[in-house]
Amino acid sequence: MNDQVCLKIENITKRFDDFTAVDNVSLDVQRGEIFCLLGGSGSGKTTLLRMLAGFEKPTSGRIVLDGVDLADVPPFERPVNMMFQSYALFPHMTVEKNIAFGLEQERLGRDEIHRRVGEILAIVKMGNYAKRKPHQLSGGQRQRIALARSLVKRPRLLLLDEPLGALDRKLREHTQFELLNIQKQMGVTFIVVTHDQEEAMTLSTRMGVMDHGRIVQVGSPSDIYEFPATRFVADFIGSVNLFEGQVQEVSASRLRIRSEELGCVICADREVACTPEAKVWAAVRPEKIDMTRTPPAAVAAGAGPENLCRGVVREIAYMGDASVYLVTLDSGRVVRVTLPNDTRDTESRIARDETVYLSWTTGSPVVLTE
Amino acid sequence: MKRSGAFPWVMMVLGLLFLYAPIISMMVFSLNNSRLVTVWDAAHSPTLKWYGELLQNDEILDAAWLSIRIAIIASTGAVILGTLTGVALARFGPFRGRTLMVGMTTAPLVMPEVITGLALLLLFITLQQAIGWPHGAGFITITLAHITFCTTYVAVVVQSRLAGFDESLEEAAMDLGARPPTVFLRVTLPLVVPALVSGWLLSFTLSWDDLVITQFVAGPGSSTLPMVIFSKVRLGVSPDVNALATLMVLLVATGIVVSAIWMNWQNRRRERDAQLAAAANL
Numbered sequence: 001m002n003d004q005v006c007l008k009i010e011n012i013t014k015r016f017d018d019f020t021a022v023d024n025v026s027l028d029v030q031r032g033e034i035f036c037l038l039g040g041s042g043s044g045k046t047t048l049l050r051m052l053a054g055f056e057k058p059t060s061g062r063i064v065l066d067g068v069d070l071a072d073v074p075p076f077e078r079p080v081n082m083m084f085q086s087y088a089l090f091p092h093m094t095v096e097k098n099i100a101f102g103l104e105q106e107r108l109g110r111d112e113i114h115r116r117v118g119e120i121l122a123i124v125k126m127g128n129y130a131k132r133k134p135h136q137l138s139g140g141q142r143q144r145i146a147l148a149r150s151l152v153k154r155p156r157l158l159l160l161d162e163p164l165g166a167l168d169r170k171l172r173e174h175t176q177f178e179l180l181n182i183q184k185q186m187g188v189t190f191i192v193v194t195h196d197q198e199e200a201m202t203l204s205t206r207m208g209v210m211d212h213g214r215i216v217q218v219g220s221p222s223d224i225y226e227f228p229a230t231r232f233v234a235d236f237i238g239s240v241n242l243f244e245g246q247v248q249e250v251s252a253s254r255l256r257i258r259s260e261e262l263g264c265v266i267c268a269d270r271e272v273a274c275t276p277e278a279k280v281w282a283a284v285r286p287e288k289i290d291m292t293r294t295p296p297a298a299v300a301a302g303a304g305p306e307n308l309c310r311g312v313v314r315e316i317a318y319m320g321d322a323s324v325y326l327v328t329l330d331s332g333r334v335v336r337v338t339l340p341n342d343t344r345d346t347e348s349r350i351a352r353d354e355t356v357y358l359s360w361t362t363g364s365p366v367v368l369t370e
Numbered sequence: 371m372k373r374s375g376a377f378p379w380v381m382m383v384l385g386l387l388f389l390y391a392p393i394i395s396m397m398v399f400s401l402n403n404s405r406l407v408t409v410w411d412a413a414h415s416p417t418l419k420w421y422g423e424l425l426q427n428d429e430i431l432d433a434a435w436l437s438i439r440i441a442i443i444a445s446t447g448a449v450i451l452g453t454l455t456g457v458a459l460a461r462f463g464p465f466r467g468r469t470l471m472v473g474m475t476t477a478p479l480v481m482p483e484v485i486t487g488l489a490l491l492l493l494f495i496t497l498q499q500a501i502g503w504p505h506g507a508g509f510i511t512i513t514l515a516h517i518t519f520c521t522t523y524v525a526v527v528v529q530s531r532l533a534g535f536d537e538s539l540e541e542a543a544m545d546l547g548a549r550p551p552t553v554f555l556r557v558t559l560p561l562v563v564p565a566l567v568s569g570w571l572l573s574f575t576l577s578w579d580d581l582v583i584t585q586f587v588a589g590p591g592s593s594t595l596p597m598v599i600f601s602k603v604r605l606g607v608s609p610d611v612n613a614l615a616t617l618m619v620l621l622v623a624t625g626i627v628v629s630a631i632w633m634n635w636q637n638r639r640r641e642r643d644a645q646l647a648a649a650a651n652l
Contacts, residue, residue, distance in 0.1 A: 105547030
């Protein structure tokens with residue numbers, strides 16, 4: 001597995017005056033994978049990307065690509081190419097010239113350049129547009145040309161800065177799958193920077209979540225969604241209900257948490273290192289909560305309510321395939337619940353101001369200590 | 371929407387008259403047969419005789435030729451220096467002394483010409499005493515002085531043009547393997563070509579009609595066209611000056627009309643392209 005590592009980032013830090021943009025980040029990226037760096041604005045993801053491209057010099061730390069330290073390699077000599085968020089197509093050159101620019105710098109022969117430009121234009125399905133100028137193209141077409149221009153040099157590492165950010169919704173989905181296809185076809189390692197979790201989830205084989213210059217969690221999209229490591233990650237990826245509480249009882253496989261704002265005991269499967277009476281948070285995704293008009297039979301008989309609470313529906317947002325309900329509990333806490341609209345029978349659906357019972361299984365909550 | 375009455379039209383005509391009546395009267399009098407500038411000789415006018423005399427006047431022809439040479443060299447020099455300055459200001463980031471450089475670059479825009487002229491005169495005299503160059507006042511000193519104040523205008527034009535372009539264009543070029551000199555020649559420079567053209571034309575006109583600064587740094591036997599016209603007028607306006615001025619106005623007007631037509635055509639083409647691109651949206 002180790003010889004598959006393509007890029008090794010070791011303890012990279014970047015400081016601008018007194019502001020630390022990237023704080024001691026270490027990361028391994030495997031050959032051929034699509035790695036997404038996900039973070040809000042100011043999280044340091046773009047600075048990290050720019051250090052990989054060579055536009056910023058790290059304050060400390062090492063970037064090693066295929067065993068070569070890139071510290072003293074200027075951007076124009078790195079086997080790394082970047083697709084810019086603005087695409088940065090040269091406005092005074094045709095599509096063809098834009099793509100050929102990188103190859104001309106390698107002093108390749110005219111025929112070779114012509115052949116490779118033709119090849120890559122075919123891959124991005126833009127063969128008919130070779131003579132156009134960038135301003136004569138639509139947003140989606142420009143995106144493909146930018147991709148073609150950065151891929152035509154066959155880089156060992158392709159950096160993509162918000163590759164789908166400038167496209168409208170319908171186009172994004174289409175382009176996303178095409179991007180995956182092209183990546184598979186070319187076998188290039190992709191590093192994608194984005195603030196859009198949906199983009200990161202669908203594109204990446206692995207992703208890293210960044211916050212305040214640090215990478216807080218690395219994992220596959222489902223790992224990060226189902227097993228967030230911190231409250232920040234849980235909240236940043238998708239929506240989540242975070243309940244604060246004290247640990248009441250720790251057993252081998254169970255954990256009981258007393259939550260005042262919830263008014264019940266949370267019972268969770270997860271094993272985390274924590275001591276009784278420690279302050280923890282239970283994160284429950286809205287789609288993992290069940291909402292019923294009557295309390296589930298199994299729990300109703302029990303003494304104290306466990307993973308069960310009562311509330312009143314305050315708001316309903318109908319999204320077509322599912323509906324989001326905001327339920328106010330007796331304690332005043334608002335809980336978000338998502339239910340699929342799996343029948344067309346609108347009569348039987350829970351309506352506003354109904355009293356409901358919220359319940360979940362022991363496998364649903366993720367217990368977080370930070 | 372209907373505008374009320376003739377009032378706007380009257381105001382527009384009055385406004386245009388206010389701006390252009392002097393020039394029009396000058397052009398009309400350039401066709402006057404009389405030697406007296408203000409007396410219209412209805413019997414023998416219009417005539418082109420002053421234009422003919424102009425071509426015989428060596429003093430004016432020499433001055434015009436000198437002015438053209440100075441203007442061409444000065445605007446070319448100003449474009450080179452101004453481009454370098456503009457690129458540095460727009461692209462080199464917040465380097466040490468940038469604020470000072472911005473101030474120093476734009477100061478000549480607001481500096482009284484008399485002061486600039488005097489300062490340059492003193493500088494040239496000192497230089498001549500110290501290193502023996504420039505040798506006497508004349509072509510070289512005028513050209514240098516014109517480069518000095520034209521550079522500012524070019525720098526401002528180039529800088530604002532570059533500010534309109536994303537810096538990632540140059541980064542992209544570098545990312546694709548171009549070394550900094552190649553990036554400059556193949557990306558930055560082509561982007562600012564329109565600014566270079568307008569900067570050059572602007573410098574040309576500034577140099578062509580500068581009188582105040584030129585007065586300070588010119589020497590005997592190096593009179594530019596504005597200096598000749600000015601000195602002729604002090605002796606009394608002669609009709610051949612009218613003819614000369616009319617020629618200059620016509621030349622400038624032609625230039626403006628041509629460039630306006632060209633820009634209009636460019637704009638239309640750009641709009642059409644944008645519409646085509648939008649229609650072809652995938």
